Amino acid sequence: MRQPSSLLDLLPREVRGSGAWIAVTTGESNAEVFRREDGWAYAKCIGPGGIDALDAECRRIEWLSGTGIPGPDVGHWSASDRGACLVTTAVPGVPASRVSAVELRRAWPSITDMLRRLHALPAPDCPFDRSLARTFRLAEDVVGRGAVNADFLPHEHRHTPPSELLAELRPQLERRLLQETHDRVVCHGDACLPNLMLDPRTAECTGLIDLGRLGTADRYADIALLLASSRETWRDEDEAGCADDEFFRSYDIETVDRERLRFYLDLDPLTW
Template identity: 35%
Template sequence: MRFSERVLDLFGEDAVWSDDHEGMSGHLLRVSSASGVFYVKHGSVAEAEYERLRWLKHWMAVPDIVAFDQDALVLADVGWPSLERRAPADIGAIMGRVLRELHAVPIEECPFDEGLTVRLARAEQRLEAGLVDADDFDDDHADLSPRQVYDRLLADRPAHEDLVVAHGDYTPSNVLVSRDGRPVLIDVGGLGVADRYLDLAIALRDLGEDFGESAVDDFLTAYGLEEVDRRRLDYYRLLDEMF
């Protein structure tokens, strides 16, 4: 990929570029230079994240935007490890508290729609473009093809959505926390108004698989959810396979 001179001038000629780091994706690069450490996102994901970061900073802590030029977004390194990397004993409680705060943001204030109609349309586009990786499906979906997953999503679509401002990819790797407990949300390109189970399904799956049932219990207590809707939980886990 090529970046504008404005972006390249931020780092200098001796900058070291790498995609070998936590949170690595095809759209994210880490840059180390004399002026500091930065993360550069590019393409459509950069534009989506830029718009959401500008809005979300009024409600939650997020990385500082250093520059946005053409299709490149430059973010300052927060300097804190993710919860996935730190793995504190109270990880479930931290995840629950942070998500409760995000879900308390008034949906009337949020300009981004990530409801089922939007997400299913995006899933269909990814399916038709051959972008859904069946090899990455969870074990209980491993016998399904991308087309079967999509068809099941249409057939089992919930009649009701409990709308909140959702993160869209709420995992321990996307929550950074300082030593004194201050959280920062990253990778918010999928943030928008959606069913709260869009976040709950992913958070509970990752906490249960990586940190055990005690972390799940701590999460639910901190979030304030006494009873889990297993059908919606399963549905939104299935939806995540398309992305």
């Protein structure tokens, strides 16, 4: 059967197999992503310009798989001057973004526990840097190149020049850097609902996916994205507020720094 992308030819025949690889059209990656027809493996393929980033994701997956936090395993890695292809095992379940508000509420304690377990890993053991200093430099580069994706910005910011949005964050930078030195943990880096897998029968979080931004950072960077992402499911503000409160109680955060949450939520769309 003819495969849907020539980049899949980077895979050895025994890895590619004789079955079909089905294009995955959801997600926001610049890579081409394919699901093996049996559903138990994924291939992420990218051209020469993305090899370093995909290699970094591969190394992060390999590292996390040795920590006890559930996620994909690396099945194969291929790279050449044409590009690269990473094959990983599938994490069972469905993305948390695809379940109903009722189902998400059932799964909320397990999601909270999964994030807390990730953040409890020994940060010095993690070789990947997702620090605020590095992230802010990335934002400066993306904004400077005029490469901010307006679709990632909240509606209230879509008519504001990204340079102004970044300038509004800069006065907080020194204070946030200081906070990070006292509260740096292993972060997912893009802890949105599509990247947390759930077993819809048991309401248990089965693992984390899309680990290309994993690294040590302020825990609030992950928490801000998770809570904001949940509002796509919990559109009622009272329900969302109750879920936030439940998260912080379960996570054991007694005093919530709302300005810190806002800082990381506003910074993230400038880094893609």
